Amino acid sequence: MKLFYREVGTGGPAIVILHGLFGMSDNWMSFARRLEKDFHLYLLDLRNHGRSPHSAEMNYDVMAGDVADFIGGTIGSSCSVVGHSMGGKVAMKLAMEQGGLIQSLVSVDIAPKKYYTTQFRDFLRVMMGMDLSRLTGRGQADRILEEALGLPPATRQFLLKNIYRDEHNRFQWRANLMALYDNLELLLDGLRGGGQYDGPVLFTRGTESPYIKEEDLPLMRSFFPSAHIVDIPGANHWVHASAPAALEKALREFWNNVNCH
Secondary structure, three states: OOOOEEEEOOOOOEEEEEOOOOOOHHHHHHHHHOOOOOOEEEEEOOOOOOOOOOOOOOOHHHHHHHHHHHHHHHHOOOEEEEEEOHHHHHHHHHHHHOHHHEEEEEEEOOOOOOOOOOHHHHHHHHHHHOOHHHOOOHHHHHHHHHHHHOOOHHHHHHHHOOEEEOOOOOEEEOOOHHHHHHOHHHHHOOOOOOOOOOOOEEEEEEOOOOOOOHHHHHHHHHHOOOOEEEEEOOOOOOHHHHOHHHHHHHHHHHHHHOOOO
C-alpha cells in the first residue's frame, strides 16, 4: 500500500515518524519542526488513517509491511523510526521482522503487550453513529462526543481532526472507522513472533500515562535486549503534545549516543 506522507527538513539523517490510533501525520508536524534543521523527517499516515488508502485488512504484519515498502521505495536506505502508541507497535514489528531497515528505534509510550480497554470501541461506536449528513459543523460533533463519552476537550479535538469536508462540501471521516472497529482486537493485542531486534532502542513513557508499567520491562527487553527506558516528566500518553521539549531532549540524546548522523 502506498502511504501518504509529509516531509519536514531536507538535510541530515532520515527519520520516519508513525502516529497512533485515530491519528495522522499532521499530529506530529509541530514536533517535527523542532528537528527539521538537523534531520530529514518523513511523517506517514498509516493505512486507514489520514490521507492513506483504506483496506479491510489491518494488523501489525501488513502495517509493518507498508512501512517497509515506504522505506525501501522512498528513502532507499536504512533509517531511524519513531512510533507513538499504535505506531510504536508498528515500528517494533518492523524492527523484529526486518531489522536491517532500521538504524534505531524509538517507541513513544507503548509496550509490546496486549492492552485491555473498551474505551476505543466506545469512541468508534459514537463516531460511526454520527449522521454526518445532518452535521452543521464541528461544534455539533464536539457536543455529541462530550455528551456521549464525557471526553476532555483535548481528546475530543484530537478525534475531530478526522472530520473533513469533501469536494461536495459534505462532512466525511478521514479514518476508516469500520476497519478500525473490525480489527480493534488485533490492534490492542501484544506483538507475536520470536523475532528480536538487537539494535539501539529507546522507550519513552509519560509519567502521567498508564501505558508502560514497571512489570512490562522484562517483556520489552525480551524483544529488544538493548532497550533503554526514559521517563518524560509531566507527559500524558500524547507525549509529543504534552511535553515536546522533554521528548525532543530525550530523542536528541539517544540519537547522539547511537551516532545517528
